[in-house]
Amino acid sequence: MFEAMLDPTGGPSATATGPRLAARPARLDGLVVGLVANPKKNAEPFLDAVGELLAAEHGTADVVRTRKTSITDPIPPATLDELAQRCDVVLIGVGDCGSCSAAAVADGIAFEAAGVPAAVICTVAFRVSADAMARLQGSPGYTYVTTAHPVAPLDEAGVRERARRALPELVGLLTEAPVPVVAR
Amino acid sequence: MTALAEDADRLHHARAAIEHAYEQGWTDGLPIVPVTAEVVEEFLAATPRARDEVVAAVPHLGRECTVEQAAINAAMAGCRPEYLPVVLAAWDALMRQRVVTGGGWQSTSGPAPLIVVNGPIRAELGINSAGGVLGPGFRANATIARAVGLVVRNVFGIRPQELEQSTQGIPGRFTLCIGENEEESPWEPLATELGLEPETDAVSAMLLRTCEFIDNRHTSDPEQVLWDIADTVARTGAAIGRHSSAGLVLGVEHAQMLAAGGFSKAEVQRWISEHAFRTHKEMQLAGKSLAGQEGPGLDEHGLHVVPDPDQIPIVVAGARNAAMSMVVRPFGFGGWSRTAHPIRQKEA
Numbered sequence: 404m405f406e407a408m409l410d411p412t413g414g415p416s417a418t419a420t421g422p423r424l425a426a427r428p429a430r431l432d433g434l435v436v437g438l439v440a441n442p443k444k445n446a447e448p449f450l451d452a453v454g455e456l457l458a459a460e461h462g463t464a465d466v467v468r469t470r471k472t473s474i475t476d477p478i479p480p481a482t483l484d485e486l487a488q489r490c491d492v493v494l495i496g497v498g499d500c501g502s503c504s505a506a507a508v509a510d511g512i513a514f515e516a517a518g519v520p521a522a523v524i525c526t527v528a529f530r531v532s533a534d535a536m537a538r539l540q541g542s543p544g545y546t547y548v549t550t551a552h553p554v555a556p557l558d559e560a561g562v563r564e565r566a567r568r569a570l571p572e573l574v575g576l577l578t579e580a581p582v583p584v585v586a587r
Numbered sequence: 588m589t590a591l592a593e594d595a596d597r598l599h600h601a602r603a604a605i606e607h608a609y610e611q612g613w614t615d616g617l618p619i620v621p622v623t624a625e626v627v628e629e630f631l632a633a634t635p636r637a638r639d640e641v642v643a644a645v646p647h648l649g650r651e652c653t654v655e656q657a658a659i660n661a662a663m664a665g666c667r668p669e670y671l672p673v674v675l676a677a678w679d680a681l682m683r684q685r686v687v688t689g690g691g692w693q694s695t696s697g698p699a700p701l702i703v704v705n706g707p708i709r710a711e712l713g714i715n716s717a718g719g720v721l722g723p724g725f726r727a728n729a730t731i732a733r734a735v736g737l738v739v740r741n742v743f744g745i746r747p748q749e750l751e752q753s754t755q756g757i758p759g760r761f762t763l764c765i766g767e768n769e770e771e772s773p774w775e776p777l778a779t780e781l782g783l784e785p786e787t788d789a790v791s792a793m794l795l796r797t798c799e800f801i802d803n804r805h806t807s808d809p810e811q812v813l814w815d816i817a818d819t820v821a822r823t824g825a826a827i828g829r830h831s832s833a834g835l836v837l838g839v840e841h842a843q844m845l846a847a848g849g850f851s852k853a854e855v856q857r858w859i860s861e862h863a864f865r866t867h868k869e870m871q872l873a874g875k876s877l878a879g880q881e882g883p884g885l886d887e888h889g890l891h892v893v894p895d896p897d898q899i900p901i902v903v904a905g906a907r908n909a910a911m912s913m914v915v916r917p918f919g920f921g922g923w924s925r926t927a928h929p930i931r932q933k934e935a
Contacts, residue, residue, distance in 0.1 A: 407623065407624070408604055408607065408608075408621045408622065408623065409622045409623065409624065409627065409659050410611070410613075411613050411622070411656070411659045411660045411663055411737065411741040411742070412611075412613065412741045412742065412744070413656075413741075413742065413744075444828075473685070473689055474689075474690075474694075475685075475686050475689030475690040475691050475693075475694065475919075476647070476685070476688075476689035476690070477646075477647045477689075500694065500695045500752070501690070501693040501694050501695045501750075501751065501752025501753065502689065502690030502691065502692075502693040502694045502695075502752070503690070504752070505647070505690055505693050505750060505752075506647060506689070506690050509647045509648075529752060531748065531749060531752070532693060532749070532750055532752045535744075535749050535750040536648070536750065539648045539649065539650070539744065539750070540648075540649065541649075
């Protein structure tokens with residue numbers, strides 16, 4: 404006696420194709436590292452510290468810095484293109500809020516699609532958001548590196564310590580083909 | 588079948604449909620109205636817009652919402668078909684907010700859209716602009732706002748504790764649709780201020796991080812009331828770095844007192860911008876030192892928390908029964924769009 408009840412979910416998809424992962428270099432020495440910082444407190448110092456450690460311990464050649472002006476928006480296409488041209492690998496972070504963690508993952512997937520290996524850093528508090536974004540972008544299980552939450556109140560030494568701890572995983576992510584995690 | 592048995596049958600199905608919607612995760616926590624294809628056609632008949640026109644999107648999630656999807660969710664929200672043109676205009680307005688087209692719906696601040704309706708359509712649809720305007724009790728206000736929220740949840744897939752990461756959210760998320768009390772406002776309506784012809788049915792919108800009341804029935808001096816408002820606007824808690832934002836939902840008494848004191852809306856905006864100020868010492872006390880930072884609003888003395896007067900939206904709404912107003916906190920530090928969007932109804 405009743406008609407079918409409509410499903411209200413799902414709209415048309417704005418992006419049809421799923422992203423792909425970029426080929427990884429065997430080693431980082433001599434490579435140019437892009438640093439994509441969002442405007443959250445300590446994001447730039449965190450990435451700078453990783454950049455310095457990469458130069459000191461892995462012989463990277465140079466860094467190219469960029470600072471996103473928006474917490475919520477993905478990286479502007481022109482900035483992404485410029486970095487993709489100038490950099491061999493990129494680091495993106497620090498995702499420590501709902502929209503910026505999701506945006507960081509989306510940026511990472513965009514760099515991978517442009518052929519540049521990317522390592523995204525999110526705090527553990529935002530894994531759910533980061534994973535959901537990866538699924539939505541057609542890249543379920545997209546691998547990123549987590550650091551403890553929060554990052555914003557850390558002092559200079561605290562930031563450096565975090566960067567030091569994250570380093571091995573970041574290097575692994577940039578040099579070995581990441582294995583997608585099925586369930587997290 | 589007896590009338591009583593028919594009723595029992597209907598009620599059984601109605602309840603089963605509502606429970607089904609819960610099981611599917613389609614609701615915001617409150618029961619929804621089950622929607623059939625026939626119902627959606629009724630809604631689509633109320634708008635001149637094509638069913639497959641995209642009215643809303645979150646580009647970074649690769650998700651878009653068509654007029655038809657908006658109609659399904661509006662019907663589920665409890666809207667009447669004639670509310671759909673308002674819902675669509677609300678999306679037109681929201682899509683002009685940078686934070687909406689970015690990741691604003693996912694923000695830890697859990698912002699709420701404030702939808703402001705101007706024009707004669709308020710009376711036609713029963714959109715409350717007077718007593719209790721920010722509270723419950725009015726179908727049009729409640730369901731138009733809810734229709735926006737159900738699209739965010741169902742079409743964009745942005746759900747709490749998943750992609751939506753609000754730390755606490757704000758009370759009133761997806762319930763904030765208000766009419767401007769144009770009849771008792773001493774100034775021109777918001778939509779007219781923003782460039783539309785007087786009497787145009789229109790929607791303006793912005794995302795809010797919260798709102799906070801000012802109860803000042805203590806004075807008849809407009810500058811004292813403005814000082815009271817500026818004190819709330821200048822809260823350090825609203826500041827991230829040198830960024831803050833503020834708007835006003837002025838109660839009728841405050842608005843009329845300010846106008847009688849010779850203040851235009853623009854002069855109120857300017858006064859608030861000039862006087863909403865925190866010293867460097869005060870910012871330091873809150874752990875929000877601005878040392879070494881530059882930019883609009885910041886000088887050697889401290890911070891003008893909303894340096895651009897144009898970025899202080901003012902709406903008059905509520906009853907004329909007490910001198911109460913609200914400071915609202917638009918989300919997005921670049922400000923709000925300052926646009927009003929006509930409501931396009933189907934020609935009768």
